[in-house]
Amino acid sequence: MIEYVKGELAELTPAVAVVDCNGVGYAVNISLNTYSAIQGKTSCKLYIYEAIREDAHVLYGFVSKQERELFLLLISVSGIGGNTARTILSALSPAELVNVISTENVTMLKTVKGIGLKTAQRVIVDLKDKIRTGATSVESGMTVPVGNSAVLEEAVAALTMLGFAAAPSQKVVMAILKDDPQAPVESVIKQAFKRL
Known part of the structure; x- marks a missing residue:
């Protein structure tokens, strides 16, 4: 090995x-x-x-053990091979992937090329407990308070409908919510426009 x-x-x-x-x-x-x-x-x-x-x-x-750990978790999911796992890790940073899985954001995972609804759901179902129990030592540093996951999803969905790419949109929205956890969706979207 x-x-x-x-x-x-x-x-x-x-x-x-x-x-x-x-x-x-x-x-x-x-x-x-x-x-x-x-x-x-x-x-x-x-x-x-x-x-x-x-x-x-x-x-x-x-480049990091954390990214490798996420890769190993991804390939443990039925139907996901090395290349698909690599594609997921190319579309989402390790911190973003941990957040997507822990907030059960199927929509965001489906934006990855080659990932359909069933595969996205399978990834979340298989890995959410492993991520939450700390089986992975990924330090996200960008987790969104649970109450804000609805605001996060809504803002990202709105931005992607307006033509912005999903991964950068989520990154920006997460940063905005980290600074201002109580921000309403409209405010988050307006701030995201300025940053994207």
Whole structure:
């Protein structure tokens, strides 16, 4: 089992990083979150999940243990493989994903390419208890008080209907609600316009 690879960043694309470890180049599948974190660096350390199949040994790499932990939780859900889990982690940051699952925001999860209603519901049903019980050590830092999940969902839904992308909309709305937990939906949407 490979825990991590650390070395010179030989090549980098939004989907794959090639890490040179003492002359051996490891091609590692990465999420967009990891890509953003290591972009522009000459060396990196990626925490690894190794998927061993009959026809291939595939490495998935993550900039943090928390992201890898979420990846492992996602692939434990029936019907979600490594590439789908990576797509989810590319569309949502670990903090956003934890929030989406804990607030049972099916609508937000459905905005991820390739995730339908049934899969989104399955992810939430299978993982909400694991996330809540702290089986994952992800420090979200951006949780929304439970009473505000309705405001969050309504504001994000309104912004996506107005043509804004779902993930950035949720990020902005969560930040607004963190600053002003009592803000009504109209106020949140108006503030979000200025920030998006």
